[in-house]
Amino acid sequence: MGLAEIRELIKPVIKEVDFSYLSGKVVALDAFNALYQFLAAIRQPDGTPLKDSKGRITSHLSGLFYRTKNLIEYGIKVIYVFDGKHPEFKKKEQELREEQRKKMEEKYKKAIEMGIKGDLKKYAEFTSKLEFNMVDESKELLEAMGVPYVQAPSEGEAQAAYLVKKGIADYVGSQDYDSLLFGGLRVARNLTISGKRKVRGVEVDINPEIAELNDILNYLKLDYKKLIWFALIVGTDYNPDGIPGIGVKTAYELVKNNNDPEKLFKYVGWDKYYKEISWKELEEFFEDPPVIEINKEDIKFGEVNEEKIRKILIDEHDFSEDRVNKAIEELKNAYRKGSQKNILSFFGK
DNA sequence: CCCAGCGA
DNA sequence: TCGCTGGGG
Structure with missing residues (x-):
């Protein structure tokens, strides 16, 4: 947007x-x-x-x-x-x-x-x-x-x-x-x-x-759907021009005072500017986009593979060995601190 | 963007 | 410790 x-x-x-x-x-x-x-x-x-x-x-x-x-x-x-x-x-x-x-x-x-x-x-x-x-x-x-x-x-x-x-x-x-x-x-x-x-x-x-x-x-003072309508009027990645001639302020007033999107998008003339895609399809895309289901357990933090880091950065791409090694140490320290913190909060400290 | 080194 | 400069890859 x-x-x-x-x-x-x-x-x-x-x-x-x-x-x-x-x-x-x-x-x-x-x-x-x-x-x-x-x-x-x-x-x-x-x-x-x-x-x-x-x-x-x-x-x-x-x-x-x-x-x-x-x-x-x-x-x-x-x-x-x-x-x-x-x-x-x-x-x-x-x-x-x-x-x-x-x-x-x-x-x-x-x-x-x-x-x-x-x-x-x-x-x-x-x-x-x-x-x-x-x-x-x-x-x-x-x-x-x-x-x-x-x-x-x-x-x-x-x-x-x-x-x-x-x-x-x-x-x-x-x-x-x-x-x-x-x-x-x-x-x-x-x-x-x-x-x-x-x-x-x-x-x-x-x-x-x-x-x-x-x-x-x-x-x-908008609900989520209205925020989407508003964005569609001022322009999103999927309709970069929005509705020509309508700026942020006008768009805001329009969505605030209209509860019926059919009327709203008819009024602003959506169909004139966007023949290939309807506002409704885009609204649905924002509300329910394709995603993959993930669970918290699928996400693992903090298993450092030092050798691999060195291989990619130093061997393959000529990064400074000293700088990379120093950063690896700092990274490991940060993870250690993080996990200590987790244990402390686990015991309510 | 980042880091290292320097002088204040 | 900070701000600045030059170099990183």
């Missing part, structure tokens, strides 16, 4: 927290979302990503390894959720994104040719492409780190929302708030990005922010 605008609307119920707030909590992280962020952000000033001696990109592995280790050190229990096959009706949005990516790639290449240094990194950030093998090695690395992951049959955001609904996870971790539309009860942002953000010229740390579906609904 049009995140920037909706954030504005629900700002009062978004809570800024620090990482320790999430200590002891289980977070289902949107893996593709995180990997794209690492690919975009982990670059040299000229825009080139990190590569091993064979020229293979390693930015995603670096980000995944160190960031995940840090989250675990905060006491956060991380589950990664990988996207499966996108629904047919997401094609438009995907083509749009691919087009934009290619445009940026052109701009980036041209800037290099012409020797323009200033904007190189900015362009490069949008050229990232997540390849199949990157996904596979990311899963392998997570396994070696003792971090569980779930392969979604369809949308990762939907699977992550399911994990929260079922009580297996406490939060969906993603930069998008889309999982709220899938009924995800709690969402946490800014878990995989960090660094500084400029506010009125002053640099401040970016902190995690969390939002709860129930708070949002109470605040907006």
